Amino acid sequence: MPQVCIGRLSLQQQRSLSTALWALLLCTQAALGFSLAGQQESTCEANGSIYYLGEWYFLDSDPCTQCECTAEGSVCARTECTSLPAACIHVSHYPTDCCPRCEKIGCEYRGVVYELRQHFQPSECEQCTCDSDGIARCLVADCAPPPCVNPVYQPGKCCPECKEGPNCYADASRSQVIPAGEPVWVDSCTKCRCHDGKEAGYWEGNRLATCSRLKNCTAQQPPTRVH
Numbered sequence: 400m401p402q403v404c405i406g407r408l409s410l411q412q413q414r415s416l417s418t419a420l421w422a423l424l425l426c427t428q429a430a431l432g433f434s435l436a437g438q439q440e441s442t443c444e445a446n447g448s449i450y451y452l453g454e455w456y457f458l459d460s461d462p463c464t465q466c467e468c469t470a471e472g473s474v475c476a477r478t479e480c481t482s483l484p485a486a487c488i489h490v491s492h493y494p495t496d497c498c499p500r501c502e503k504i505g506c507e508y509r510g511v512v513y514e515l516r517q518h519f520q521p522s523e524c525e526q527c528t529c530d531s532d533g534i535a536r537c538l539v540a541d542c543a544p545p546p547c548v549n550p551v552y553q554p555g556k557c558c559p560e561c562k563e564g565p566n567c568y569a570d571a572s573r574s575q576v577i578p579a580g581e582p583v584w585v586d587s588c589t590k591c592r593c594h595d596g597k598e599a600g601y602w603e604g605n606r607l608a609t610c611s612r613l614k615n616c617t618a619q620q621p622p623t624r625v626h
Contacts (some may be wrong), residue, residue, distance in 0.1 A: 445458065467490070486532060487504055488504065506535040521599035524540040549576065583608075589613075
């Protein structure tokens with residue numbers, strides 16, 4: 400149909416129509432060129448790649464910096480890392496990550512790691528708890544002085560025990576140990592008595608017996624006991 404219509408036109412009209420069509424084609428190509436140029440202007444180049452308008456990306460040189468491609472170019476901002484838990488005891492830094500990672504939560508006490516709220520006994524005299532802030536808090540047993548001069552520490556127990564019962568030294572030489580309670584004749588003239596552990600101040604540094612010696616007595620003579 401178009402060929403038939405053009406054939407009926409005069410030569411002058413055909414030339415005018417051809418000129419108009421050619422101008423329309425040039426305008427279309429120019430408009431298309433402007434559109435492609437505008438599209439090229441709305442891209443950003445970074446990390447060796449092309450990013451389009453509205454696209455987000457992280458810089459390879461700094462994983463903490465995030466950028467957005469805008470019509471004015473790349474707009475970047477540095478990422479703020481959130482704080483790690485107070486009970487974090489193992490922190491890792493990976494090359495591809497901006498912020499550190501918490502790998503382990505708990506308490507570390509004397510080289511040993513414990514879970515949160517875990518109760519543990521690192522020694523016979525300590526009772527500890529791993530609190531939520533990552534700090535191990537311990538109670539240490541306060542042992543009273545044992546009422547004897549030869550206490551024994553039993554496995555698994557904190558405080559020493561007097562396996563032979565309360566006792567004390569007979570004199571300052573500390574060569575003889577006598578039981579507490581009843582008076583004891585340490586020789587034929589000398590009678591000594593340990594405190595029974597209930598008397599005030601006995602075990603505040605005093606581990607010697609109280610002794611009395613018979614008058615005009617020598618060690619070879621048997622003592623005269625008065626009932």
